[in-house]
Amino acid sequence: MSDLSVLVGNGLSVAYNPELNLASITQEMLERVEREGDAGSDVLRAMKEIARRALPEGATTDDDFEIIVGAFGSETRTLGYLGELATLTSPADEDLKAALDRVTTFAEQVRDAGISRVLEIIFERSKMRHSDASGLFRLLRAIVGKFDGRVTFANLNYDTLLLAALIHLYRDSLADMAQGNRSGSVTTDGVRYNVPPLRRRGDLPDERRLRLLHLHGSLTYWTNRERTGFVKLDRSFLQTHSQWVAVREGQTNVRPVVVLANQRDKQAHVEDFPFSLAYEMFAASIAETNRWLIVGYSFRDACVNDVMREQFRSRSDKPTVLVSTFGDSPSRREVEVALGWGAEDGDSSQRILFHRGGAFDLASSDEWSTFSA
Structure with missing residues (x-):
């Protein structure tokens, strides 16, 4: 039996649909914020200002994606720290606590509006069409056909393309981080639905x-505000219940994870959690396998x-x-540095x-033939 660990980056999604390029997603996000930011909403105006400050020259590279999405989330985390500090230093100051709570709530609304729009764009652009997926199916059949032991796919993408393809080809052989039962729940637009929870x-x-x-x-991983319950919502649920709009309008009790x-x-x-668990299982997989396949990854994520x-x-x-990529990047030296291959290793x-x-x-x-021999 031969095992394999596979790390999948954004390059695989871009190969399926070039519009999943991060720079393209960022540009679309900026255009939507620009259009909607004139609508009069305080949240929309705040989003427009954050986008303007984060990317004054507009979106030009994949790096801009991290800049813009990071900008929408960092303020909320900072305000959370300030709230903790205020509680420690001025526990009796109710006016201070109320002011921080109000500002934090507004920052959370801006974060929800920004992140839901980013993910909504990815959702719209990552619909699986079997007629267009022959290349992806061919790749997965080669991987699963050649390695007949445990094959672990660690996916860095938020979209559902790899999930949909694996379900289409290998539903009965596939397990992901969601449990098969429906003991989890989500409330949207006042209605409670039973959905699969994530594994602990x-x-x-x-x-x-x-x-x-x-x-x-x-896109399918969601949690409540207290981060005490984690569930999986499939594409059908997200579409049927307009879940991205529900987040922005405060009509659902869960947020994307x-x-x-x-x-x-x-x-x-x-x-x-649940990222810590995914990283733990990924580390265990690459520790136990002698073959690593890395597809469409830039080797620029430090974690x-x-x-x-x-x-x-x-x-x-x-x-x-x-390393499967398209073109000259990443270079051999970049991969060596990322993996810790030193000069002494030859x-x-x-x-x-x-x-x-x-x-x-x-x-x-030929590279695949050599690797999978």
């Missing part, structure tokens, strides 16, 4: 050899690189890594392989 432990069923982890959350943050704040986010570097450097017998070409023809052509490449 890494107890995915052994009989399902394909595993899907969302390291930074998903995603790591939409800049690099500075991301580490704090991934230490929280992800830290996990891979720790496992890579701790092994005297290094795993074989195949030539990396036998352990770190590259396919630069794009994910959907990977299965027919």
